[in-house]
Amino acid sequence: MLKKIAIEKISQLAAVLMEKGTLLAPVKEVSGHNFAEIKDPKQVDLDFYNTIMSPKGAFFPHKEDFVKYKIGKPLSEVEPAVLNLKPAFLFGVRPCDVKSFEIMDIHFDAAGIIDPYWRFRREATTIFGYAYDLSQPVDSADFYNTLGIYAADPEGSDIFMVKKDKELLLKAITKKGENLLPELTVLKDGITADEKYFTEYVNKGKEYKTRFMTLDQEVVAKKLEDIFDNTDFWTKMSAACLSCGICTFVCPTCYCFDICDDTLFGKGTRRRVWDACMFTDFTLEASGHNPRTQVYQRLRQKICHKYSYHIRKYGVISCVGCGRCTRHCPVNIDIYSIVEAALKA
Ligand code: SF4
Numbered sequence: 001m002l003k004k005i006a007i008e009k010i011s012q013l014a015a016v017l018m019e020k021g022t023l024l025a026p027v028k029e030v031s032g033h034n035f036a037e038i039k040d041p042k043q044v045d046l047d048f049y050n051t052i053m054s055p056k057g058a059f060f061p062h063k064e065d066f067v068k069y070k071i072g073k074p075l076s077e078v079e080p081a082v083l084n085l086k087p088a089f090l091f092g093v094r095p096c097d098v099k100s101f102e103i104m105d106i107h108f109d110a111a112g113i114i115d116p117y118w119r120f121r122r123e124a125t126t127i128f129g130y131a132y133d134l135s136q137p138v139d140s141a142d143f144y145n146t147l148g149i150y151a152a153d154p155e156g157s158d159i160f161m162v163k164k165d166k167e168l169l170l171k172a173i174t175k176k177g178e179n180l181l182p183e184l185t186v187l188k189d190g191i192t193a194d195e196k197y198f199t200e201y202v203n204k205g206k207e208y209k210t211r212f213m214t215l216d217q218e219v220v221a222k223k224l225e226d227i228f229d230n231t232d233f234w235t236k237m238s239a240a241c242l243s244c245g246i247c248t249f250v251c252p253t254c255y256c257f258d259i260c261d262d263t264l265f266g267k268g269t270r271r272r273v274w275d276a277c278m279f280t281d282f283t284l285e286a287s288g289h290n291p292r293t294q295v296y297q298r299l300r301q302k303i304c305h306k307y308s309y310h311i312r313k314y315g316v317i318s319c320v321g322c323g324r325c326t327r328h329c330p331v332n333i334d335i336y337s338i339v340e341a342a343l344k345a
């Protein structure tokens with residue numbers, strides 16, 4: 001099933017989705033685009049390359065309160081946080097980011113322990129994937145082709161969107177998408193020429209080239225194990241690193257978090273906040289011992305986790321080549337170049 005709408009009428013589609021639930025879509029901010037909960041349908045802006053922050057925050061917010069309590073009071077008085085139970089629509093997600101949700105599912109929903117917050121939001125959310133604009137140059141930081149992902153790859157989306165001149169084509173990919181699309185009465189039916197355009201666009205996306213290297217999972221996992229103790233290599237790779245953690249915060253597949261208690265005047269809130277292996281105190285133990293005091297140890301951890309340990313444990317690289325960590329690193333540290341150098345070391 002394929003539907004369409006004029007891009008200038010996108011706010012009408014946004015308004016219909018807002019009536020049905022929570023709409024999260026790209027909005028233009030001072031420094032670029034980011035996903036945000038839409039309050040005014042006119043905020044939705046599809047004229048972007050990719051967002052600064054990944055869309056993982058839709059399922060795993062940067063900061064999330066779990067319970068509120070009063071110190072010294074019984075457990076029965078603890079107030080759990082109320083989840084937004086409305087259906088949600090995550091609109092305008094690039095194919096590499098859509099792929100990241102599958103990787104994150106491993107940690108929040110399939111590794112033996114289910115995170116109810118992640119699972120609930122995943123189930124309640126319809127994903128509108130959005131093909132890259134193939135007429136625009138690819139960003140030099142991107143390398144999602146290396147991970148087998150293409151610029152107009154509909155896999156993983158419930159509905160996949162492709163721009164066709166001044167129109168937006170929307171095709172249902174999953175049952176969830178098929179059920180929703182006919183309810184969006186603001187959309188028009190696509191015609192045969194639209195179906196043809198959509199299929200050709202998806203295929204053309206395979207020729208839209210990002211950086212690429214042949215990556216055999218077994219080879220890269222083993223190579224990183226072999227050079228684990230090559231301190232000279234890791235020191236050279238991390239020489240400029242500031243331990244700022246930006247690369248992990250913008251990453252769609254980084255999932256480390258901390259649980260903390262904020263207490264004041266006898267009242268407390270227990271919340272989850274993002275954490276990052278690049279921070280100096282990430283591994284600081286209560287005894288005062290810190291097994292990763294050196295920058296090179298922390299960068300090595302990040303690279304080896306994504307390109308070695310994750311393969312060993314879950315059979316998949318924990319990176320989708322979205323390029324954000326490279327694009328936003330203040331000192332231009334590039335994960336692709338590090339993996340490439342590691343393979344040659
Ligand atoms: S963004 Fe760059 S400088 Fe900051 S922690 Fe990551 S690699 Fe280091």
Ligand code: SF4
Binds near residue numbers: 250324325
């Ligand atoms: S490691 Fe970098 S390129 Fe890979 S998914 Fe994370 S931000 Fe994107």
